[in-house]
Amino acid sequence: MNDAKYGVLLVNLGTPDAPTTGAVRRYLAQFLSDPRVVDVSPLIWKPILQGAILPFRSPKVAKLYQQIWMDEGSPLLVYSRAQQRAVAQRLPNIPVELGMCYGNPSLNEGVEKLLQQGVENIILLPLYPQYSCSTSAAVFDGVSRIFKDMRTMPSLHFIRSYPTHPLYIKALVTSIEKSFQQYGKPNRLILSFHGIPERFIKTGDIYYDECCLTTEKLKEQLEEKLGYPKEQVMLTFQSRFGREPWLSPYTDKTMEKLGSEGIEHVQVVCPGFSSDCLETLEEINEQNREFFIHGGGKQYEYIPALNDDPEHIDLLEAMIREVCKK
Structure with missing residues (x-):
């Protein structure tokens, strides 16, 4: 220094x-x-x-x-x-x-x-x-x-x-592992990131690419460390605003669909949020829980943000x- x-x-x-x-x-x-x-x-x-x-x-x-x-x-x-x-x-x-x-x-x-x-x-x-x-x-x-x-x-x-810092991925895997130990491994693990308009990506924003990088690293580590299959991990986007197309698939529509397809147990983590807030505690833990259960799902858990872990x-x-x- x-x-x-x-x-x-x-x-x-x-x-x-x-x-x-x-x-x-x-x-x-x-x-x-x-x-x-x-x-x-x-x-x-x-x-x-x-x-x-x-x-x-x-x-x-x-x-x-x-x-x-x-x-x-x-x-x-x-x-x-x-x-x-x-x-x-x-x-x-x-x-x-x-x-x-x-x-x-x-x-x-x-x-x-x-x-x-x-x-x-x-x-x-x-x-x-x-x-x-x-x-x-x-x-x-x-x-x-x-x-x-x-x-x-x-x-x-x-x-x-x-997005791929080893300690960031490690912290996420640890938080997911704690949830798996407490509630069992779900049929699907949803990685829900905050959405942005598709137009931003088309004009040069690298956000989508970085969300994909985080997702791929997490999939690798979850399979290696926890034996959780990559194909059971899903990337979705939440919190859209306005009428123009935003990044998809949308988290809320995914929850409705999974419940209707017979997927009984999901867990959701929001890797893009370093602190719990309205979008995680209310939108994900409350609204999307209702979408999943109303659609036919049985068991839903939200995995808290990393906060001050x-x-x-x-x-x-x-x-x-x-x-x-x-």
Whole structure:
């Protein structure tokens, strides 16, 4: 490690400050105004967002957040804070801060805290294992805006993605193995990733390729370590928004189909989510459970995100140390 002081900014997507319509509306307004997320001309999109999307979606989404809200706050923030604390304990000489791309704590707050501690090299670690222009690139954009007006800016080390990092795959296999031990091996293991519009892939986004890389590595390790057949592992995509085609097969449609085809037992893991959040705790663990059971399935388990599991912290620590050694 050179003499320049390093600091780490862990970044996740973000969350409302409270499970209320007002807080959700403020959060969604910021999130859905990012051109990395919705790449429609603001002249067209802003009236639609303000006049139709936010008034309709905000109360609905607030009710969903109320179902999963923890005593300590939003699950995504609670688990992200736990990750921050765990990484900081592993790296006592390196400041570790947390920033959210949307909402609080903001990226600006995280960067400012690092600079106040004399950091000259910022390791920017988006907690997205698979790169997408709508997530990882949005983080880079947000941090770049902070640096834009600085006379002297720190060096930036951007960890773009880690879809096949051995410690990432190892942590996922361990979490899946625990579920198999507790509930038995399912007829199908579903790997559900967050979807993006197909159009993004056609115009150069590598997200789909990186999801496939993670899937193939997981299949290999699950067969080798747990004896679980590759052909019983399925890749699907969740959380689509709007009317244009998104990456498929869709998770919800898959659940309906599997139940009707006589598949009795499924387990679902979401490898693209480093922390449990609305999309895992409500959409996957609740909505998709209903789709599967209603379709004729019998047994359904959701395998939690890696959160602050020690093997996940091993991964984050290792990636940070790899940068510091360069």
